[in-house]
Amino acid sequence: MADTTTRKNKKDQSVRKILNAALLVFATQGYNGARVDAIARKAGVNKAMIYYRIGNKQALYQAVIHDIYQDRAAQLRREIQSISNPEEKLKTYIASVAAIMDAHPHFTRIMIREMVSGWANFSPAIFEEVSVTIKIVQTILDEGVEKGVFLKTEPLAVHTMVIGTLILNHLTQPVKNQIMAALASPESPSDNKGFDQLVPQVQRLVIAALRPAGVKHE
Template sequence: MKKRTAKQTKELILSTAIGLFAKKGFDGLRVDELALDAGINKATIYYHFKDKSFIFETILLYLSEFIINEIEKRQKNIIDPKNKLENFLDAIIFVMTSKRDLAKIMMQELAFNGKNLTDDVTKHFFKIIYTLKLILKEGNEQNLFKNIDPLLVHATIIGSLNYYYTMKEAEIDKKDEEYKIDISQESANEIKEMILSYIIK
């Protein structure tokens, strides 16, 4: 069997940790379990990462950078505030629906008041909200948007998407015929449209 490179080993550790953190949360994950699931020994994990907190920080920094890059990519050469807002929401939707385990980790951490967030991670996430603040401010100054707190907008879309898709993954629509719920694949766009209609004058 071909030996893994150091980069491949780090990626294996991180990808395994993402799945476990999403399932068990920060406090529930043990390094022994991570080593077992990744098929490597604990010493290898500690060779690449000094502790569990550093693994967690690395994952959240990756997530925040991924979101920022996705937003910046979609905002390139866009001038109209409405288009900027729509592209911002599209970027968040893309991340929340395509990186479900990372989204769950983020929401779990926020539910516990961000007790495991480092200053670097916090700064990265506030950069996302600051980007939204600038878009809303620009639209408000042009009399296109209502004056709405960017943190509220961000929390609404993140919370709505995460709650919705968590329930979908739990397949609540299949549990009991009496309480059957029809879950549409277009829900993310519907959430986006509700937010746009609330902000745009």
């Protein structure tokens, strides 16, 4: 039994090394430019192990994306389960998206590449995983409309607004810091806020855009 557990742990560690290396290589080289040889070298494993544990390059790419998305929807459902306020639920969703980017900083580069390519390398299974999150957003928006705190809006439009804003800000943080420094004056020194401090601003702007005229913030 102990030997079986040890072998399983070694297998899990090998797969984790492969996925981490693949994430970095796909982010920097793109899907077409990435090579399984380079991923194997980065992971410190034999190329044959990648094919044996996961599969070819396409299977490896899907595994990397799935590794990031897996269980996210279930976790989001758990987080909003005890929240009765639709605005707070939407804030939790936005924070959840930001947390993915914070936990996997190279993932934003993959997403940008996919946007430019028209999502050419995303499989139907990945789109299905993404759609589960959008269905949760739909439920939050419907509840907000019912309670009179949100305008009726397409969930995909909200999801795209949140994803696009957070990805762009995540990738351009160093440039933003330089711009803010250039705009600073002795009377108004630069305040280089990190990505985590951007989240409340995105939450506030998205909710303000969804709020009907005359409805005040709770």
